[in-house]
Amino acid sequence: MTEPAAGAYQVLARKYRPETFADLIGQQAMVRTLENAFTAGRIAHAFVLTGIRGTGKTTTARIIAKGLNCIGPDGTGGPTTTPCGLCEPCRAISEGRHVDVLEMDAASRTGVDDIREIIASVAYRAASARYKVYIIDEVHMLSTSAFNALLKTLEEPPPHVKFLFATTEIRKVPVTVLSRCQRFDLRRIEPEVMLSHLGRIAAAEGAEVAPEALALITRAAEGSVRDALSLLDQAISHGAGATTAEAVRAMLGLSDRGRVMDLFEMVLRGDCAGALAELAAQYADGADPMAVMRDLAEVTHWVSVVKVTPAAAEDPTVPPEERDRGRDMAERLPMRVLSRMWQMLLKALEEVALAPNAIMAAEMAVIRLTHVAELPSPEELVRKLSANPPVTAPQTGGGGASTGPRAEAGNAPQSVGGAARRATASGGATAPSAPPSASAAQAPALAEYVDFDRVVELIRARRDMALLLEVERCLRLARYAPGRIEFAPTADAAPDLAARLAQRLQAWTGQRWAVSVVASGGAPTIAEARTAAESASRAAALDNPLVQAVFAAFPQAEITSVRSRHDAEAEAAQTALPAAEEPDDADENWDPFEDG
Numbered sequence: 112m113t114e115p116a117a118g119a120y121q122v123l124a125r126k127y128r129p130e131t132f133a134d135l136i137g138q139q140a141m142v143r144t145l146e147n148a149f150t151a152g153r154i155a156h157a158f159v160l161t162g163i164r165g166t167g168k169t170t171t172a173r174i175i176a177k178g179l180n181c182i183g184p185d186g187t188g189g190p191t192t193t194p195c196g197l198c199e200p201c202r203a204i205s206e207g208r209h210v211d212v213l214e215m216d217a218a219s220r221t222g223v224d225d226i227r228e229i230i231a232s233v234a235y236r237a238a239s240a241r242y243k244v245y246i247i248d249e250v251h252m253l254s255t256s257a258f259n260a261l262l263k264t265l266e267e268p269p270p271h272v273k274f275l276f277a278t279t280e281i282r283k284v285p286v287t288v289l290s291r292c293q294r295f296d297l298r299r300i301e302p303e304v305m306l307s308h309l310g311r312i313a314a315a316e317g318a319e320v321a322p323e324a325l326a327l328i329t330r331a332a333e334g335s336v337r338d339a340l341s342l343l344d345q346a347i348s349h350g351a352g353a354t355t356a357e358a359v360r361a362m363l364g365l366s367d368r369g370r371v372m373d374l375f376e377m378v379l380r381g382d383c384a385g386a387l388a389e390l391a392a393q394y395a396d397g398a399d400p401m402a403v404m405r406d407l408a409e410v411t412h413w414v415s416v417v418k419v420t421p422a423a424a425e426d427p428t429v430p431p432e433e434r435d436r437g438r439d440m441a442e443r444l445p446m447r448v449l450s451r452m453w454q455m456l457l458k459a460l461e462e463v464a465l466a467p468n469a470i471m472a473a474e475m476a477v478i479r480l481t482h483v484a485e486l487p488s489p490e491e492l493v494r495k496l497s498a499n500p501p502v503t504a505p506q507t508g509g510g511g512a513s514t515g516p517r518a519e520a521g522n523a524p525q526s527v528g529g530a531a532r533r534a535t536a537s538g539g540a541t542a543p544s545a546p547p548s549a550s551a552a553q554a555p556a557l558a559e560y561v562d563f564d565r566v567v568e569l570i571r572a573r574r575d576m577a578l579l580l581e582v583e584r585c586l587r588l589a590r591y592a593p594g595r596i597e598f599a600p601t602a603d604a605a606p607d608l609a610a611r612l613a614q615r616l617q618a619w620t621g622q623r624w625a626v627s628v629v630a631s632g633g634a635p636t637i638a639e640a641r642t643a644a645e646s647a648s649r650a651a652a653l654d655n656p657l658v659q660a661v662f663a664a665f666p667q668a669e670i671t672s673v674r675s676r677h678d679a680e681a682e683a684a685q686t687a688l689p690a691a692e693e694p695d696d697a698d699e700n701w702d703p704f705e706d707g
Contacts, residue, residue, distance in 0.1 A: 124340040127312055129170055130177075130205065132192050136308055136336070137300040138167065144295070146192045149178065154190065155293040157265055157274040159250070161281040162297030165337030168277035171297070172246045175275060176212045177204045180240040190241070200240050211240040218249045223256040230264050233272045242273050250276040251283035258285050265291045299334025302326075302428045308336070309343055318347045323356035326428040331363055364399045368429075371406040372436055374477075378407075379444065379452070383481040390470075390477055400473035401463050408456040410437075415449045417441040448484075455480055557593035557622055566596070566616070567637065573619055581608055583641075587633030595625045599633035648673035 129135045132142045148154055158175065160168040177194035184197045194201050203209035215225065229245060237243040247253075253261075265274060265288065276292065278284060300308075306322075306329050313320045324346060332339035342363075346354045349362045360367060370393060377386040393403055416423045418441035424434045459476030466472035487495075560566055570579045585604035590597040600608060613626040635643070652658050652673050662668055674682075 122341070123312060123316070123344045124165075124337045127315075127340065129167065129174065130196055131194060132174060132178075135167055135171065135174070137304050138171070138297055141171070141295045141297065142192075145175070149190055149192045154179070154273075156268050156272065157276070157292040159276040159278065159281070159284065159289060159292040159294050160297060161278050161294065163299060163333075163335060164279060165332075165335030165339075166297040166299065167336065168279075168297055169246070169248055171295075172248075172275040172277055173204060173212075176209075176242075176244040176246065176273075177201050179242045179244060179273060180204065180209075180211070182241075209240065211237040211242070212244045212246065214246045214248065216248050217252040221252050221254050221257060223254065223260045226253070226257045226260045230260065233264055233269055236269075236271050241271075243271055244273045244275060246275045246277070248277045249279070250288075251278045251280040255285075258288055262287055262291070300336055300339075301334075302329050302426065305329045305332065305334070305336070305339055306427060309339055312340065313343065313347070316347065318350075318354065320346065320350070320354040321356055323430060324350075324354050324359040326430070327356055327359045327363065330428045361397060364397065364402050367393075368406070368433060371403065371410060372433065372440075374403070375407055375410050376440070378477060378480045379448065379484050381481050381485040383478055386477050386481055387474055390473060394470050394473075400469040401460070404456060404460050404463050404473055404476065408453065408460065411449055411453045411456060413437060414440050414444065415446065415453065418444070418446060418449070451483065452480065455483065557620065560593050560620075563588055563591045563596070566591075569619060570615070573615075575615065578611065578615060581605065582612065583637040585636065587636055589629045589633040594622060595627075597627050597629050599629050599631055601636065645673065648675075 132145065135142060158172075160171055162168055174194070177196075177200070178192050179190050180200040181191055181194040182188050182198045182200060183191075183195050186198065188195070188198075196202070196205070200209060204212050207214070213229075215229075233243070233245075235243075268274065274292070276284075276288075281289075281294075281296075306325055309320075309325050309328060310322075313325070320343070325343075328339055328342045328346060331342060342359075346359050346362060350358045357367075370389065374386055374389045374393070377389060390400075390403065394400060413423070413426075413429075414437055417437050421438070421441070424438050424441075426434070429437070455476070459473070459479075462476065463469050463472040560569070567579070567582060570582060581604070585601045585608060587599040587601065588596070589599055596612070598609075605611075609626045609628050613624045616622075616624040616626070634640075649670055652670060653662075658670075
C-alpha cells in the first residue's frame, strides 16, 4: 500500500497496488516461475508481460525491478522475490524516482529516436542500483523501425541491463522480439478471488458493502482488478455509508437480475404484452435498453452452459435463488430454443446500438423473440404430419377417383396424395388389366385443359412471365394429354424447365402433372410458330396489289404489323360506342313542338 500526499485522496486502485509478489492475486503460475528463477539465479535479461487491462502487468514489472535491486534493511541483500520495501532502492522505485529504473510509455514515444536514447544509455552501468531496468509499457505501440533498432541490444544486452515489456496486444509484437524474451501471460482474476479481495479492501476502508453489490462489481469488472477497484471506489461514494445491490445497479445502469430472468421467461412463453410491459418498467426505472439486451444474452448463455455443464451453476457471483431458477430453465428449455434466442439477441444488440431510438429497437426485438417462441419446432411439425396423414379420395373398382370436374384449392394436398397413390396402385382382383395411368386418374379434374393452349393461358393468367417466356421459346411440344406433357427442349432451355413446369402446374391445379423430356422431335415452339405466321402474313400482304402500289409510291415505307380482318373487326367491336336503343312505342312522326 502506498501513502498519499498530505491532504490528497488516493484512489483505491493506487492505494492498494501490490508491493510484493505475495500481494499479487490470481497469478500463482507466474509468481512460482519467477521465485524459482530468482532462487536458482536464472534471471532472464528480458521479460514480456501480457494480459487484459488491470491484471497487474506494470505492477509486476515494478515488483521485479524492486526484487532485482533490493539490498534489504541492512544493505547486504541480493536479488529476491520478496523485496523489503524499506531500503532506499525499494522506496525510490515505489515512488517512481529511481534513476536506474526507467519507465517509458510506448504509446507516446513510438519512434526510433526514442529507442536510440535507450541504446545509447545501456552501455553505462547503473548509477546506484544493481541493475539498470527499462520498463516499456504498451510496447506493441512501437513502430516497426523502433522494434528493429531494439533487436540487437535486446538479444545481447550488457550484464547490468534488464528489459521489462508490458502489453495488452501481444499479437502486435513482432515474433523476433518475443523470441528474445521470457513471456508471462497474466490471467483474468477468478470471481471467487476477486470477491475475497474486494471484501478485504472494503473492510479495510471501513465501508459497508453488501455481498450482492460486490458480486455485481465483480461481474462488471470482467476479471480486471483495476476495474473492480475503480467501481468499488465509485460504489462506496454512491452508497454514502451502506452500499446495496440496488445502488450498484443504479450506478452501473443495470436492471435487476431477477427482473431480467422474469423478462426472459415471458419471452420464451410468448407473452408479448407482458414482456413489453416489463421492458418498459425497467426502462422507466433507469435501465439502459442496451444493458437489458446484454443481460438477456448473458442469461441465455448462462442457461445454455448450465444445461451442458450443470456444475457451471455454482457461480459465486450469482445469488442462490437465481441459481435455482437457472437450473430449472436449463432442464425445461431445449438447446434449440436457447441457440435460436442467442442468435436473435446478437442481431438485436446490433440493431439497438445503431438505432436512433434504443428503446424502440429493443421493443421490436422483444416482439420478434416472443413471436418466434410460439412457432412450432420442426420436430412438432413432422409429428403432426405423421399423426394426420393426407386424406385420399375413395377408389372405384377401375382405380378412378370420384372427384368432381376440378379440385378445390383447399384440397390440393389431398388431391396430390390421392393421385400419386392411384398412379401406382395395382388393379388387383377388381381389374386384370394394367393400372390406370396418372392422366386417366386425373382426367376429370383436368378436363378443362383439353390442349396445351389452355396450359399456356393458365401460365399467363397466373402472371408467371418468366416461365411463360421459357415455355414459348424453349419448349417443342411432342405429346400432350391432360396431366402429361412431353417436349423436346431447345438448345438454350434451362435444365430444370420440366421440373419447374410440373411444380407450378401442380401448385395451380392441385393435381400432379407428369412433365418429361424427349431427345428429339416435337413441334415448333410457340415463338417459332408465331414468327412463321407473322412472316407468312407479311408475305401475303406484299402480294396484295394495293400494298404493292403503296410501296411503288413510297419506296421507303415499311410494314410494321399485319392484322387480319377478323382481328380488326374484333378490335373495332371492343372500341365502338354502344348503340342507343329506341323504345318500342316510339312515334316516328313525333313533333317536339306539338302541344300536349
